[in-house]
Amino acid sequence: MDLTADRLVSRAARELGRDGDRLVHDVERVLRSELPELWDDPEAMASENIADHVVAVLAGLEHGVEPGSVEPPAAEPERARRLARHGTPVSTLLRAFRLGQGVVLDRLLQELPRHTDDAELISAATRRILRTATGYLDRTSERGVQAYQEERERRLKGRLSLVNEAGLRIGTTLDIARTTQELADLAAEHFADLVTVDLLDSAIRGQDVPAADPPVLRRVAQLPDPAEQQLHSYVDGSPPALALATGQPSRHQDPPTLVVPLRARGITLGVARFVRHRTTDPYDDEDLLLAQEIAARAAVAVDNARRYTHARATALTLQRSLLQHHVPPQSAVEVACRYLPAGDRVGVGGDWYDVIPLSGARVALVVGDVVGHGIHAAATMGRLRTAVRTLADIDLPPDELLTHLDDIVIRLSAEAADDPAIDTAGDIGATCLYAVYDPVSRRCTLARAGHVLPVLVTRDGTVDLLDLPPGPPLGLGGLPFEAAEVDLAEGSLLALYTDGLIEARDHDVEAGLDLLRHALARPGPSLEATCDTVLEALLPARPDDDVALLLARTHALGVRQVATWELDADPAAVAGARSAVARQLRTWGLEELDFTAELVVSELVTNAIRYGRPPIQLRLIHDRGLLCEVSDAGGTTPHLRRARAYDEGGRGLLLVAQLAEHWGTRHAAHGKTVWAELNESDQALQALLKVAVTE
Structure with a gap:
């Protein structure tokens, strides 16, 4: 049977397939050398994945399948989706296909001269291999890119939806603890197993600059275990400490962790940590960007809450101080x-x-x-x-x-x-x-x-x-x-x-x-x-x-606490008023106020007779102290004035002001009342006045 190009290709593919493990190893070695990031997710790229592609290509060439009909492995779209979820660029995926194609083509072209020395036949077989390999690469790349893009769009929609959800769920109140807990709840539901939120204690108290070095933080939210509001500090050089110092986020592995500072209006308020321990999926740059966007919204809400809390506390303090x-x-x-x-x-x-x-x-x-x-x-x-x-x-x-x-x-x-x-x-x-x-x-x-x-x-x-x-x-x-x-x-x-x-x-x-x-x-x-x-x-x-x-x-003050006298507008009534006051004070047991009360009543009644209009009334009220009131129908308000050395009058109200704890004038619809309040403890002043009068 004459050897044709198709048979030559089939024979070369069959012979190469017998040493398929070596071929798979060569492809993997090249990929690991050129694209080591593919192995960050073992499930997305492993020896079995490479073997699936090698087997598919060699089987298609061995059985003479049309170049455009060689089917890629059914699991390939899911692998592309995993790479998309992992954040691997689509260019890396396409380059992996080309590198793998290059290794397989080299081995196939090396195999052809071993089966014939007909240069024309080898050239025809080479063209057949290139058509099949190119068709397979195009088809595989197209499906991979489509699956990759679908996953990217799905993730983008999910990210936008999550950011929108964060805007609705975070900051529903102006309470700092509630706001940070809403951030922790959202993150724990969607992309983290452990969440901690720490705020600078100085920021909570309304200060924009940390008051301590290292900064003192308060754990305000934590999942799955609730926070205990304890004060603590991070070790210098640790990821949270660096985030607080630089304002820059970071991601880490083992375990997968995102450390994101909470910044609003140019001020660092605290730091949030998102950790995965139930899955081995690491965080990628897009996860970090998503966490930043959610943390930024939460930081604005926290800043609004703390500013409101501070303003409210200030207003409440002012309000209570004024009450x-x-x-x-x-x-x-x-x-x-x-x-x-x-x-x-x-x-x-x-x-x-x-x-x-x-x-x-x-x-x-x-x-x-x-x-x-x-x-x-x-x-x-x-x-x-x-x-x-x-x-x-x-x-x-x-x-x-x-x-x-x-x-x-x-x-x-x-x-x-x-x-x-x-x-x-x-x-x-x-x-x-x-x-x-x-x-x-x-x-x-x-x-x-x-x-x-x-x-x-x-x-x-x-x-x-x-x-x-x-x-x-x-x-x-x-x-x-x-x-x-x-x-x-x-x-x-x-x-x-x-x-x-x-x-x-x-x-x-x-x-x-x-x-x-x-x-x-x-x-x-x-x-x-x-x-x-x-x-x-x-x-x-x-x-x-x-x-x-x-x-x-x-309450009511009865007749036993109030005494009232109607006085004539005659200077002679002053003596009678003094006597009536003295008798009433003895009845109330206030003899120690006798001297002061008689002097005050004498001055007030004299002024009412001299400057006021009848009727004139004297009233004593025994309450917490002794109240002396003199009322008349006149509207003239008495005023204190400084008497000159040779003035015969002008010292009465000054004397009343010195003897009384309080005194004043109140007006009614008809007339006025001049009153003075005497304290039962004014004994020292009384003694002083007695000495002055004696001298």
Whole structure:
């Protein structure tokens, strides 16, 4: 039988196949030398994989299969996908095919002269081998590249989907621990078996530069075991330490690990580690890039959370520092107060309460609410609270006080509008309820500026809203405020609050008022317990708005603590007033104040007779100290002045100011009252005055 080119090719392929192991070894040796990275994943490229290709080519040549019909191994697309998952470039895959083809072609061409010396036949056989090898290479490369590209596209879609998922799942709150835990949860679900997230302790505390060397970190999230929030430092030169120092990520093997710094706005906040131990698949550059993108999103969320936390803590500290910490001693009411900031996303607001002792054993009860949230609302609250206390100190009636406070808010709003550094969404606005309770008359005078109505609980348990005249919110200007007077029996409970207590997403104001009525109707062992009951009944764990609550139970001063005399507008009445005071002090057991009280009363009554108008009234109140009050129908306010050496008068009020612990003037609808508060412990001053008078 004549030898043809096809038979020559078949015979050469058969002979070469008998020494196939050696051929496979030669191909593997070349590939290991030229492309060692192929063996980073043993399952993607091994001796068995090479043998499959060699067998397929030699079998096709031996049996005369058409050049374009030699089928590559069925497992080849999956191997290409594994290389894609491993991050091996597609050029490496194609070069591996060409290198393998070159080794097999060399061996085949070396085999042909052993079977014939016909140069023409060898040339024809060579062309046949080249056509088959080229067709096989093209077909294998095409399928490999297609599988590789499909895997790459699938991974790209998965990566984009994961990055999008990270944007939805990470940073759902402004809580640092929650945000870092969301990062750990996402990574553990998709590409890591062990995740740790460490934040610089200085960053958590609001500092942008680490305060210690080496930096001190706090473990804020960890999976699968929960983090214990322990402080620690990394060894100098370790991958996490280098990531913190350089801001650059890194990947490592044994075990596969990604170390990614958490950086936002040019500041390194911490470091995250992602480790695999359930699989031998190493991380590639794309995995590192994916981890960087997710960590970058998490870092921005963490930075937002820490900045918000710091700003909220600052505003809350300011807010609490501006609120009343201790209720001043007074006998008019028993009080219990609460302030609760809103939930994390809302921020600190401008709600406040105040209890202000006034002259005549009276007390002012105040609750207000500045519109808005944040540090500017807290600062505005502080300014308004100071203004209220100042206006209360001059004993303005509630309606007049709110009128002056309205003017102050208008001026503050104008100042804020002219200051570009103040970020306000509009004019400054506020609401306020101001009440003055007199334990002698048991009468409460109230006025409100756009504020919610107070609640009154009588001694028999009846709970009602006090019907007060409506008043505009502070800051509108030009509209009047009206006051209402209510007689309160001793033991009545007055509840003042801000709208955050009764307004919520799950119910309207009326439902909130019903809940408040039910909570106040339940008797409690103390006002503090009643406060807690009200807050538990009406507020969720994270309120939508901040809340101020002030509960006041009224007391009364009876006839045994108050003495009143009507005086004639005659200088001779001064002596009678002194005698009446001395007798009353002996009745109360306050003989040690006799000298001081007689002197003060003498000066005040003399001034009322000389400069005021009848009727004139003298009143003593025995409360925590001794209160001396002289009232007349005149409107002239007495003032301190410095008497000259030869002046016969002008020293009376100066003497009163020196003897009294406090003194002042308050105006009423008809006339005025000059008052002085004497302390029972002024014995040293009395002795000094006695010596001075004797001399």
